[in-house]
Amino acid sequence: MATPKFAQTAQSFHTELKKRISLYFEEKGAAMTGNLTLYSKAAILLVAFIGVYVHLVFFTPVTWLAVLECVLLGGIVAAIGFNVMHDGAHGSFSKYKWINGLAAFSLNVLGGSSFMWNVKHNVIHHAYTNVDGVDDDIDIQPWMRMSSTQKKYRLHKYQHLYFWFLYSLLYIMWIFVLDYTKYFTSRIGSMPLKKMKLWDHVNFWFFKVLNLFLYVGLPIYMLGFVDWLIGFVIFTTFAGFVLSIVFQLAHTVEHTSFPVPDENSGRLEDEWAIHQLKTTANFATNNKLVCWLVGGLNFQIEHHLFPKISHVHYPAISKIIRKACEEYGIPYIEYAKTRYAIASHVSFLKQMGRA
Template sequence: MVTPKFSSSAQSFHAELKRRINQYFEEKGKSTTGNMTLYTKAIILLVAFVFTYVHLVFFTPVTWVAILECLLLGGIVAAIGFNIMHDGAHGSFSKYKWLNQVAAFSLNVLGGSSFMWNVKHNVIHHAYTNVDGLDDDIDIQPWMRMSTTQPKYKFHKYQHIYFWFLYALLYILWIFVLDYSKYFASKIGSMPLKKMKLGDHITFWAFKVFNLFLYVGLPIYMVGFLPWLVGFLVFTMFAGLVLSIVFQLAHTVEHTAFPVPDVNTGRLEDEWAVHQLKTTANFATNNKLVCWLVGGLNFQVEHHLFPKISHVHYPEISKIIKKACAEYGIPYIEYPKTRLAIASHVSFLKQMGRS
């Protein structure tokens, strides 16, 4: 599809938001990037990952403890993605470029490709959120229908039931299928992939081989095939479920929009910032445990409007954004609890499967 354009306005809401947010950081004398709170959390998560992996592979505990540790490892991997990789990829983890690159590069160690993620997430998803044909996050076809513009099949009326299983497969598919399909197709959805340099090719393949050694070869050698298979499925499926749920609650719930470009002009109805507010939702923003674990991704509104600001600042800047939305009459979508957001996501899937 032709890349759509956003509407423009003489009095840009986005410009006003940026003015207010910049004023906040200037008055507080704060950097927009991460701080010691984030760095301490990063150290805790990385140490926990190494300790859990080593204990599972080299000091394999009894079965029930090993299964619990596999669940823990899956949760830690998701948390590293949310808290370290995600901020690093957006350049908000640190004021130092090299440290952001290291943080973003953690995805390569976890099994994914930081190159593919940058194009898929930073370039496409953040620009064209919930635009069918461009946003790869809502393209789970034919297995699921995530927009009224996508074809509907009979089995979709059950998608609000079977989605749990499909979401659990995300991590396995990500590291074994999706990265490769994007690599060989040289595109993500309908968008061409940014040209890869020699170093990008080498990094892609070197870490794919390393991942096979780290998560498949070495564990099988140390504990045997069947114990590895059970542990690997527990670990990856839990990580996949957590990753999927957190990202889907941000955009595919009952109150978010799925804008369609005008057929004649190719333009979207709203300016970019308003588009982000209409297509994005927050959840459980007052739950400190959820905030700590998901790296501020429950503040998706703030993240989509200001992706280069670290998630440690979202609770404060959310107050500014809420006030501006109220003044301009722009919706600010938020669910007070995680369970309510999940219920809304289930209802959304039911509507998409039956409408």
């Protein structure tokens, strides 16, 4: 489909928001990027990842401990993705470009491709959130129906039951299938992939080989095939489910919308900022543990409106955004607890499967 265009208004809500947020940082005298809190968290996660990986591969703990450590490793990988890679990819981890590059590169070490992620997430998803045919995040066809504009199959009637299993496959599919599909087709869904330079090709293949060595070859050599396979399945399925559910709770719940461009003009109804507010939801923003683990992605509204601001500032700027929404009569979608958001997601899937 042709790339949609956003409505233009004389008095932009986004302009007013940017003015208020800029004033907040000026008054605080703080940078919009990460701070010591973020860097300390990144160090903790990095040390934890290396420690658990080394203990699993080189010291072979007893079975019950190995299983727990595989689950823990999956959680750490997801947390690094949320807290380090995500901020780095958006240029909000540090004020230094090279540090942001290193943070974003953590995805390559974990098995993904920072190049593919940048195009899929930063360029497409953030611009055209929940627009069917453009936003690749809601394209899980034919296995799941995530929008009323998508074709419905008989199996979708049960998607609210089997999504637990399907989401668990995300990480392993990401590593072994999805990145390669994007690479060889030069497309992300219906959108063309940005042209890759020689360095991008070398980068892609070097880290894919490194990933196979770190997570497949070396563990099989040290542990044997069966032990590796059991541990790898536990590790990847837990990481996959956590990654999937956090991103889905932000956009595919009962109260978010799925705008459709006008057939003639190709324009969407709202300006970009209002579009983001209508298609995005927050959850568990008062839960400090959730906030720490998911890198502020439970403040998804703040992230979508200001992706260049580090997630450590989201709790503060959320108050400003919420107040502006109240003044302008714009919805601010939020679920008080994670379980409420999950329940809403299940209900949404049920509606999409039966509507």
